[in-house]
Amino acid sequence: MSETASTVDTASTADRIRAAGLRATGPRVAVLDVLYAVPHADVDALLTAVRADTDVSTQAVYDVLRAFTKAGLVRRIEPAGSPARFETRVGDNHHHVVCRVCGAAADVDCAVGAAPCLDPSNDQGFLIDESEVTHWGLCPTCQTSTHMERGSGA
Amino acid sequence: MSETASTVDTASTADRIRAAGLRATGPRVAVLDVLYAVPHADVDALLTAVRADTDVSTQAVYDVLRAFTKAGLVRRIEPAGSPARFETRVGDNHHHVVCRVCGAAADVDCAVGAAPCLDPSNDQGFLIDESEVTHWGLCPTCQTSTHMERGSGA
DNA sequence: ATCGTTATCTTGACTGATTCCAGACAAGGA
């Protein structure tokens, strides 16, 4: 219980993977470690970070991420116009803010509390099991940047 | 070139395009007409439908859609895992339900009214200008299909 | 109705993200 918060414990990462019913292999531990350190990382960032320590194939990372996602260890988010990102914060009802300029993403809790948008007044007969909210705007950094170019209006 | 038929629908579509400050060309009128008939169509569906009448290049459709989107004539939505879709219902604050099985999409109005999710309690310092809500679930058709199990979280 | 300007469209190549495939390989259980 007395672990240093600033340090990522490799052993516990492996345990977490096993706890999800998966084998704790090198690439998996490495990917999950990076993901704890860098929330909302995309495959490319993950690949770069992991390769600083180990050698991994692109395919392995995609594979690992799919296995993690399926096991509920990570959540995959896919903001329009950018490659898929992954985060370790799962199981709660939180949403995202994405910067239109630099693509930075951050977590936000739902404004109204529990899950307001989970109960749309008219669901068109759909059986809804999840609602996803993405807020678009400018991150603190890009707000102060004077040379922000918004050419790609997406 | 004997222009025999002059469709009323086409004329008004052309007017709408001109009203948005764009030239009313063949591909544009055709694309917008299809979009009015088939909401939430993706580029592929649009291309197929338009080509039933005219000859258009893929590029033209992408181009037309970008112009329309920029002009505010259509709205581009991009549900995770599927290509971009377009709709003509713009200017209001409505969201979408997407079927996890067949990808069907439908419009839904926001549960709480105006724009609850536009004002997250904690915006992390982001300057938010738009919020997007996507509900995931099963469409009426896929709910009754028996070749798959439902109710078990995604 | 014709002309000129310039926004649009066509063709065809190209990038980036993600997946498929087949074989080599390693983690865990008997």
Added chain:
DNA sequence: TCCTTGTCTGGAATCAGTCAAGATAACGAT
């Protein structure tokens, strides 16, 4: 330890979307 099964590697394929250059046509003015 040996086996089975799940993983990882490398390479090629697919799919969505974009870039570029030249041909074409829409719209306003004459």
